[in-house]
Amino acid sequence: MTEKKPFKIAIASGKGGTGKTLLSTNLAAYLSQTRSTLLVDLDVEEPNDFIFIKGTLESVSDQYKMIPEWGEDKCTLCGICSNVCKYHAVVQLGTFIAVFKELCHSCYACSELCPELALPMQKHKIGELSKRSDGHLTFIESRLEICEEQAVPLIHQTHNLVDEDYNKIPFQLFDCPPGTSCPVIAAAKNTDYVILVTESTPFGLNDLKLAVETISKLGKPLGVIINRHGIGNNDVESYCAHNQIPVLAKIPFDRQIAKCYSKGELVYAKVEHVETSLRQIIKYLDETHGNHE
């Protein structure tokens, strides 16, 4: 083996607002005190990590998806393009070919199957990637443009870029979007371990079950962190115990945490039990990673 592969951890949840961002930013900042760490905000629709991670802005780059652009002069209106497009993104309207960029999946079929090469693929901006540095912490934010609907291409591109440029950072955290649909899958697919952050309420449990099913289908090992522990009931703990899902930490319900969060502050330096939880999580992850190598 020439180089050690980085350990990639996805921080996800079914339900939104359970503490993904809180955990991602605090874990990343705490880890970076002692080792080189990468934090990537993949909640591209609503990225929030930047509120908590300061650091110096080093670069911003535009991100694109490729969409076909109609070249009227070359087009013979043969109809192949609108016929091949399964997404109704390329439609022939009389003597005009309309391209609906929000429906396009960038499959290239229309462009490459056009006999006249009248639909060359062109760049279309879908978001921005920014890089910040703070000591041992490198922070990448991926941000979707307002009114761009597809989060998945941007998430894929961000993963590719991280693979290419940051392969030397051994510990990598990916803050994922909420839910269980395509954006979460795109975000978690390229990682080694998934942490699901939940809360001990009926909504938390319902969405945790969905998230566990999704992540299991991806074949990823996973662990749960119960946030705001103490509110609601014990059903989440029973569920985890019954299904042999490891609970990495229980972070108690504490208004102090919510207050710090509301002001955009990291909490571990202010609330001692959060630091204890972070240490537990890191210990668990180190052991797990050791076993997987």
Added chain:
Amino acid sequence: MKPTEIMNEIVVLSGKGGTGKTSIAASLAVLAGNSAVIADCDVGAANIHLLLKPDFGKTFEFYSGELASIHQELCTVCGKCAEVCRFKAISFIDDHYLISDLDCEGCGYCERVCPTHAIAMYERKSGHVYISKTKVGSTMVHARLDISAENSGKLVAAVKNEAKSIAIKEDKQFIIVDGSPGIGCPVVSSLSGANYVILVTEPTLSGLHDLKRVHAVISRFRIQSGCIINKFDLNLEKTVEIKHFLEELQIHHLADISYDIAFTQAMTEGKTIVETSSPLKQLIEEVWYNVKEQIIIKK
């Protein structure tokens, strides 16, 4: 008046997850009773059923998009399919080309280029749609997205269209839609045809940041909106800041709700806050009254 003229579609959104969207939407659904059809459009993490107790009366399968599949006996292993696939869905394993359902986006490019017609496209089952009666007697349309299925936006559209046709048929005055977090396709899909958006936010930097982004999307569709600041007492400074933002953009300020564990307690009992003796009940009733007023004024 035709039924379509009196029907009003109200969508509850938040940008950020976990601000109390579903708790509010469920409370309004209880207050509206049988005058509304409920649509759960947070298909990736549907929760409102835990409070409204629908009976899952009717179920139908939802198909959307396609999936490619290779007939191995016809395949000559030429590799053209893998070459054209932009989604890295086709891999060469043990002398066979195989398509991963998780990665295939159903574009059909591989089917087109396969010289031996070994690839066929199949309809993709993406989930289930349910039409139920809730505990308050209203009709509710909800769905479950299959694990790892694509097309959550289209499932949202299917749920909404079903809710709309029921509302027209049964002459209901309102459709109350519980939306999904974020600003992507499920959100945009839930906004089509909406008359009013209720934004639920919280006084945190993240809450305000996400509110601004989701509001920018709503503005593009020129839909009127009102905002509830949930947990307003968590950070009074931020609450003031949010109120300034609302004023500036002429978003109707609907209510400030305190950070109250009563919401969670009610949820644990499978109830909405308006079914408890909490003083917040009156506040939510006022919100419902105000929203109705807003819609009527506009018309």
